[in-house]
Structure formats: structure tokens, C-alpha cells
Amino acid sequence: MSAAAIGDEPWLDDAAGRLVRPFTVSNGRTRPSIALDLMSQVMATGVTPLGCLGPEHGQALDLCSGPVPVAEVAAHLKLPAAVTKVLLSDLVDCGALTTKPPAYHQHPTDRALLEAVLDGLRRQL
Structure with a gap:
């Protein structure tokens, strides 16, 4: 099992994948500031976010060019729904x-x- 960290790339393990714990991505926060359910639709507004947002924020934003359910974003990011x-x-x-x-x-x-x-989920697997 080999682990690697090169520059700003995330820690990866060939067998296990990402070694960064999911709640590190959300700075340990477990509750969103707004009410979202798994079927809530999110969509990009075209506004560029200012401030220090992580790479996962950018990945999530890229997924939201059209209306997309929260559950689908979580699946694509391979993160728990709470973190997403x-x-x-x-x-x-x-x-x-x-x-x-x-x-x-x-x-x-x-x-x-x-x-x-x-x-739909079965077709994705």
C-alpha cells in the first residue's frame, strides 16, 4: 500500500483512495447553514465565490451548471450527504x-x- 502527497494534491492511497477524512473538507462542521434535503435542487447562479473555499467547493459548483439534486452532488463528490x-x-x-x-x-x-x-440508482451501478 503506497501513500503519496505531492504539492497541493490530496493524500491518496492506491487501495483506499482519499486519506483525508470527509469532515476535514467541511472544517469539522456537520450542519449546513440552510435546510437542504437529499432531493433539494441546487443550481449555479454564475456568481464567482470570493474567499477561501476548498477544491471540493469548486467541484460541487462545477456539477451544478443545471438543476441537480443534493444526493447526486454527494454521489459525484464521493462524500457523505452531511458533508455535501x-x-x-x-x-x-x-x-x-x-x-x-x-x-x-x-x-x-x-x-x-x-x-x-x-x-435510477441501479442503472448508475
């Missing part, structure tokens, strides 16, 4: 993202909706 929500709330706070609640056409625990989500 913190990153996304940072971007909303600085005006780089906008958010809207999920568009429930029916009850959120509707069986047809849940089966559609499950089918």
Missing part, C-alpha cells in the same frame, strides 16, 4: 448557488417515486 450539504450551503451563502425545495409531484414516500429512484 455543508459545502453546498457555503456556496448558497456566498451567492454562487441557488436552491429550491424538491418538486414533489405526489407524496414524497409515494411507492412509484421511490421505485423510480431505485431504478
